[in-house]
Amino acid sequence: MNETAKGEIALDEIVNARLKELRNSIDAIDAQLLALLNQRAQLAIDAGRIKHDAGAPVFRPEREKEVLQRTAASNPGPLSSANVTNVFREVISACRALERPLTVAYLGPAGTFSEMAMQRQFGSSVDGLPCQTLDEVFRATEAGSAQLAIVPIENSSEGAV
Known part of the structure; x- marks a missing residue:
């Protein structure tokens, strides 16, 4: 060598x-x-x-x-x-x-900006509850299915909501 x-x-x-x-x-x-x-x-x-x-x-x-x-x-x-x-x-x-496990309702299916905002705000140890409409988001929170909600001010397809 x-x-x-x-x-x-x-x-x-x-x-x-x-x-x-x-x-x-x-x-x-x-x-x-x-x-x-x-x-x-x-x-x-x-x-x-x-x-x-x-x-x-x-x-x-x-x-x-x-x-x-x-x-x-x-x-x-x-x-x-x-x-x-x-x-x-x-x-x-x-x-x-x-x-206590925390459930957060949000607008849209999994993978949307609303879900990302939820995780950014509350971390990944929350349970997300995807909802199809804003009314459903508010009803879920009001009924106690979710303790909190993330709602958009505007979205990419319709602007202000």
Whole structure:
């Protein structure tokens, strides 16, 4: 084996060893994140019980907004504040679903802008209730089939609705 080949093998071993160290560190952090996420989830369950006993609503948009603003403002990077907000929105959504599953009515079939707006606002741990008409959206909410609704101001086919 020539010297160039030996040097490349040695470099590969160094790179692989360093990658292994980094991956082990990432795995350890992932384990810590998982433990903290489950600890947060248990606290959310406890908060949900208190809210239920007090007759208070589970969904508190002002509290969720406060958490999202605080985490984005205190983010030192390198993740962007938008990425941090997206991660925390999903954490909040999952924890809220443990307190009480949330159903949101929206106009249109799955895959529409209304469904995307619902997930952007409430996270992916909500149950979407697609409705064919705006009247159906409001009736579903009024009847209690959905706790909340997303309604468009305008749509791509008819403009203002």
